[in-house]
Amino acid sequence: MGTVERLANWAAELSIGDVPEPVLALCRAQRASVLGAVAASAGDGAARRVLRGLEAWGAEGAVPLPGSGRRLRAEDALYGAAALSIALDFDDYVCFAHTGHSAVLVPLVLAAETGASGSEQLVAQVVANEVGGRLGGACLLGPLNGQLWSFVHAAGAALAAGRLLGLDARQLAHALALALYQAPRPTVPGFMGPDSKLLTAAEPAVLGLRAARLAAAGVSGPLDVLDDRRGFFEAFSYAPLPALLQHLGSGWVTSTLSVKRYPGCAYVDTAVDALLELGPIESQEIAALEVDAGMLSCEMDAMARRHASPVGPPTPVTVTFSLPWTLAVTALAGQLTPAQTHDAWLEHHADELSRLVERVAVHHDWRSTGATAAAMAPLLPPGPLLAGARPGRVLSALRRLRHEHEPLRLGPGEALGLLRLMRADGKNSWGEMARSAELWRPEALESFRMTFPARVRLRLSDGRVLAAAVDVPAGGAGRVDLPPALVAREKLRTYGPLMWGTSGTDRLVQAIDDDAEDLSSLVGATPTAEHASGVAGALRDAAHD
Numbered sequence: 001m002g003t004v005e006r007l008a009n010w011a012a013e014l015s016i017g018d019v020p021e022p023v024l025a026l027c028r029a030q031r032a033s034v035l036g037a038v039a040a041s042a043g044d045g046a047a048r049r050v051l052r053g054l055e056a057w058g059a060e061g062a063v064p065l066p067g068s069g070r071r072l073r074a075e076d077a078l079y080g081a082a083a084l085s086i087a088l089d090f091d092d093y094v095c096f097a098h099t100g101h102s103a104v105l106v107p108l109v110l111a112a113e114t115g116a117s118g119s120e121q122l123v124a125q126v127v128a129n130e131v132g133g134r135l136g137g138a139c140l141l142g143p144l145n146g147q148l149w150s151f152v153h154a155a156g157a158a159l160a161a162g163r164l165l166g167l168d169a170r171q172l173a174h175a176l177a178l179a180l181y182q183a184p185r186p187t188v189p190g191f192m193g194p195d196s197k198l199l200t201a202a203e204p205a206v207l208g209l210r211a212a213r214l215a216a217a218g219v220s221g222p223l224d225v226l227d228d229r230r231g232f233f234e235a236f237s238y239a240p241l242p243a244l245l246q247h248l249g250s251g252w253v254t255s256t257l258s259v260k261r262y263p264g265c266a267y268v269d270t271a272v273d274a275l276l277e278l279g280p281i282e283s284q285e286i287a288a289l290e291v292d293a294g295m296l297s298c299e300m301d302a303m304a305r306r307h308a309s310p311v312g313p314p315t316p317v318t319v320t321f322s323l324p325w326t327l328a329v330t331a332l333a334g335q336l337t338p339a340q341t342h343d344a345w346l347e348h349h350a351d352e353l354s355r356l357v358e359r360v361a362v363h364h365d366w367r368s369t370g371a372t373a374a375a376m377a378p379l380l381p382p383g384p385l386l387a388g389a390r391p392g393r394v395l396s397a398l399r400r401l402r403h404e405h406e407p408l409r410l411g412p413g414e415a416l417g418l419l420r421l422m423r424a425d426g427k428n429s430w431g432e433m434a435r436s437a438e439l440w441r442p443e444a445l446e447s448f449r450m451t452f453p454a455r456v457r458l459r460l461s462d463g464r465v466l467a468a469a470v471d472v473p474a475g476g477a478g479r480v481d482l483p484p485a486l487v488a489r490e491k492l493r494t495y496g497p498l499m500w501g502t503s504g505t506d507r508l509v510q511a512i513d514d515d516a517e518d519l520s521s522l523v524g525a526t527p528t529a530e531h532a533s534g535v536a537g538a539l540r541d542a543a544h545d
Helices: 003-013 021-043 045-054 074-086 105-114 118-138 151-164 169-181 195-199 202-216 232-236 266-277 295-307 323-333 343-348 350-357 366-379 391-404 412-423 442-446 484-513 519-523 529-543
Strands: 060-064 286-293 360-364 454-460 465-470
Touching (some): 003 118, 021 118, 021 484, 045 195, 060 105, 074 105, 105 151, 105 202, 105 519, 118 151, 151 169, 151 202, 195 202, 266 286, 266 295, 266 454, 266 465, 295 366, 323 350, 323 360, 343 350, 366 442, 484 519
Parallel strands (some): 286 360
Antiparallel strands (some): 454 465
């Protein structure tokens, strides 16, 4: 049996009783997070442009498009909803994928067409999360990272849709194979600044849904697409790690769910947390702002710099990936919400922000990189991780990654620091890797902490220096005081009224808690005209506040 068939068999056989209650609870939190992100994008200019484009081909159907009052075909409603959910990068993520845009929205959309029960929707969501997270991890040593692993939406959508369309295991295998046959491969320039970023999940999610419909009609796909040396991995990984596709049903990737509290890339969240911990500070008092962060945060920031527009204020998309711009916005506004990532707000405050950005310095810190590696170590023991991988290809992949990513090019001092870090032995060291016996151990997943450390230092005009450090972001897995479920509910409660009004949001929260099968119809509801007018005015005011 090939890999595609094994994944499909597990997806076909999974039942609600097989899924631990803590995993189901996190799926409910993920639903709240995605719907909160959809609503928060109500005033985003790029999102409105995509929805206007959708009007050109969107056909009437049975599925509500969130907050619009319109009912479209499932594919068209999914496209619009996925563009909204990703617009502000205000989403959630698991190791190793941002699965929510498809894992939540595909079951929600298809429930309106198929009448699937609440429990059936949740199982489909779990399937998409578990397979998507593993598939992203299998491509860890490759040209893409994070949300650029958009193929997870094609795979997850095919399996989730196939479940709700009643496909058997054989048909599910062909749905997955069709989805991966010509899986999308986004480009970095299209992701880091323009409106095209909003299509990152929309296009592959619709591809996956269509693959399920084709498989239901008997269309076959390449069942060896994950096993053939010239198959899927040739395009998406320098050295595939197929072992990460194992242990379905014993270790639950969904356990690592982390929910963003702010619009922006996950790698900026701890720096924003740290800056806000220092309390309200008048931006003109800031003489210098320094950030020490890990390799992932620094590489993301370097990419944002390379693709930022050379003139005028940055786009909202660019801001969400830039540490200096994100921190300048937060320092100036005293908060970071969708209002501050609105293009009108950025343009209105362009001069002040530009002056602040010049005072921000970002430094790569190997201790922060080491802390992230140590947090991942119990999930990724090297022996099991490299099972099935070709050693020569792995070494070649590591050399290639070092060449492509600036933070991996070490000077003598950094190299010495890294060696000391790798020789450390203790509970929170890389030595933990060698003591872990298997991938996706339940104990490791349950104790996992989503660690992206950042330390912020402010030097004020009067000479004072303030500093704060945060390891796990608010809403991150393992954050005890602000866990994912709490942040997800806060997000939906705060931004849901922008799209559904207060009473409509209350009904959504209750429906999520109850696993109600009519959640999709509530998502399609629109607030009263009076409320909509008030929201429009509030968005205009916030954009210039």
